[in-house]
Amino acid sequence: MKSLRLLLPALAVITAVLADHHEHSHDEEIDKLNEDALKLTHEIIELQEKLDRRSDAKRIQRAGSLKARVEALEDPSCPDHEHQCGGDDPQCVSDLLVCDGIKDCRNGDDESHCHNPFHAGDDFVGDVVFDHCTKRRPENITLSVESISVAAFFPGFPKLHVHVNIHKETDEDEVEVSLPSDAIYSFAEDKLIVYPSEDDGLGLVGQFDGYNFDRFVGDIIHEASKEHCARFIFHRK
Ligand SMILES: [Ca+2]
Known part of the structure; x- marks a missing residue:
């Protein structure tokens, strides 16, 4: 019994130390998680900035304008007054069928760029x-x-x-x-x-x-x- 009486305070001390240790390591874990979350947030912000740069309308427009200048140097792939459906599809359709409200290109290209750049008052x-x-x-x-x-x-x-x-x-x-x-x-x-x-x-x-x-x-x-x-x-x- 004597040894048990001695053992109980010893156990209490060990439990307290362990609890303290447990609390301590728990704090460390939270700190680590916070650090990881910060890193992740930073990476997400960087990724978002990269995506924004890629989808920036002006940059896309500039890239498209350059593409148009290169294409202008190449031989036309459709006869005069015919529209090339674009992409890898060599299909040509009459200019008269472009933006008439009916898909004539297999890929629908003839109806996909029908925004009139002119408006009254421009x-x-x-x-x-x-x-x-x-x-x-x-x-x-x-x-x-x-x-x-x-x-x-x-x-x-x-x-x-x-x-x-x-x-x-x-x-x-x-x-x-x-x-x-x-x-x-x-x-x-x-x-x-x-x-x-x-x-x-x-x-x-x-x-x-x-x-x-x-x-x-x-x-x-x-x-x-x-x-x-x-x-x-x-x-x-
Ligand atoms: Ca059409």
Whole structure:
């Protein structure tokens, strides 16, 4: 019994030490878990930042614009006025079937890029690159979209009513004109065609690269000779 009486306090001491040890190791475990959680949170934030960088709209747009420039150097894989369905599918469909509301490409590509970059009230400002033919030789021109209409039987080619605004100041005088004109937009070619509004027979063909719809290259084309006699680079205002 004596030994038991001695043993009990000893057991109490051992239990206390063990409990303390257990508490101590429990704290350590919590610290370790906290540290791991922090590390994991940091890794998740880094991963999120990486994903954000990859899905950044401007970066995707720039990558697409570069791709368009490379593709422009390659031979076209479809005849004129036909649309290549894209991806690995070599299928070609008529431009007339692009954005008409019915899937004609096996992969549905002809109906997947049907966002009209022009809206009523939009202004695009074009800065001159070269100009051998316009009568006023402006440094820049503004294309203002007044209205848009879509014919039910021809939805892939919205009609636009636009104004080509020219402002030019010289030492002698100041020119301010606003030329009303009709235009059509082709989803198949990402192209705007503005019909000549004056008797000089000069029209404007605006070509988007298919990725960046805030910028297009606008060529002034002589209706009869088809000569590209001036170029303006347009940016959405
Ligand atoms: Ca279609």
